[in-house]
Amino acid sequence: MTAVTTKSRGPFLTWLKTGSGILTAMMAVIVIALIPAIIQGGLKLFLQRVFDSLNNGAVYAVTAIALVIIFKATTLINFAGANIAMFGAYVCWWLNTSYGFPIWIAVFVAMGTMAVLGSLIERTLIRPFDVNDHLPVVLITFGIAAILEAFAGGFWGLEFHKFPSPFPSDPKDRFTIAGAFLRYETIGTLIVMGLMIFGIYLLLNKTKVGLAFRAVSSNVESARLVGVRTGRTLQFGWALASALGVLGACLVAKQTNLEPAFMAKLVIFAFAAATLGGLDSIGGSVIGAFIVAVVQSMLTGYGQEIPGLGWLKSNFALVLAFVLILVVLLFKPAGLYGTRRIERV
């Protein structure tokens, strides 16, 4: 009898341990946890919090993909990424407000500028070091982050600046669904994210430089032996990741406002998203991004009503992000859809 039970439970338990199984289980837990909240606060409020989270989800996804691209190529976490993105957002704002560049032109120029800076950083500060010796390179990325933050503060001041919205952002620019507001900004951010993912897919799967990038990510030594110039390929990865980071920063800056540390605060959530989805999985990190955003929105929305936890308020989300990173690293280090062992970080 016992043996039969074990047998019939086998496939289900095996599935439950796969990425999709864990994902389904997580969704189930979240949904069940939310039922009392929905009953108490009403469907409208719940829907509003879901809509609010979509914007963050898209921004986390874009930022997480920038992290994933560097990690895939080098198995390194690029701690400079957030501030490269921050600096790019300042460049965008500066071109727009001081020189009258249309916002989207300013975004693209800023992306290009930071792509060039990213590739220069790779060439001058990263490439001289042995890729297998992670500590010096990680320290260098920390250093670059600090330098960029100091320069941004020096050039543009430490105060908050209002960032122009890249989308129609009048209070009336919104759809109303079951009483909840879905803003055009949110839809625009989602569309940009979708286009970006499609663009990355084409770039990595349909171009020669994409093939080289995937080859280097898969097996550096063999990539060299088929004639791929690995240094230039990593440089391409840095340029791409820097540009994407800037795009993410420009999408979120309207809500957070500009200040030198605004992306450093946000990148924790992107890091949690990428860790959850799998640090070498672009698709996984997008899924992770939306889970983190939904849970964050629900916890900050409903969390204050949980007895004894009200004092955490908005810091709740930050704590949650760290707890999530810790739990994933402890129990499923490769993340939901990742393949690479995390020890190599």
Next chain:
Amino acid sequence: MSELMLKMAGVNARYGAIQVLRDVNLEVAKGEVVVVLGANGAGKTTTLRAICSMVATTGSIQIAGTEVVGKDTADIVRMQVAHVPQGRGTFPELSVTDNLMVGAYTRKDKEVQSDIDRWMDAFPRLRERRTQAAGSLSGGEQQMLAVARAMMCRPQLLLLDEPSLGLAPLIIEDLFRRFGEINRETGTTMLVVEQNANLALEIANRGYVLEAGEVVLQGSADDLRTNEAVREAYLGA
């Protein structure tokens, strides 16, 4: 001897403080199959890595008359040198087709697709599994993929590092028969590092024996097969 494809003269190679090759002199004529024999740690793999500039090297290495010591690996590959490293060196996350595409990375002509078809004809198992990730193939299939990928760059010089490692005897025999065919049909020059001396000497014209990083013996395949020391050390007779 006819025109030389590879000429190594006074080659030393080291990994940090450890010197692995000492004054190695080795020649491979165009169209020849040459085997390098030796025990573990004798420097066989390092010999191949030195040719591709994957290890710190001094001395002279000429490929088809061009000096390559100090050149970048990517530039040496562009001289149509293909290297199948030990343990196959496939790209595990990439599909079989993408592995072959990467093999043709340095080519700019329009015949890459027809070459993919050609090597899938030669190794039908690769066609069956063309959309699968290379990491999901069996050891024998991965070795076929590694060889097909190497041939995708239309090499004039093919370096094979212990192709028999970890494979079943029947598969190894088939593989070496293929090497012989490839050499006859395409005229590709081959330098093969191999522990399985019997099979290697069957398809080889000549051979070298390395010991502790030095060439201690060289000769025709027939001479090596009958050499008392070689028979004792590598042929199990």
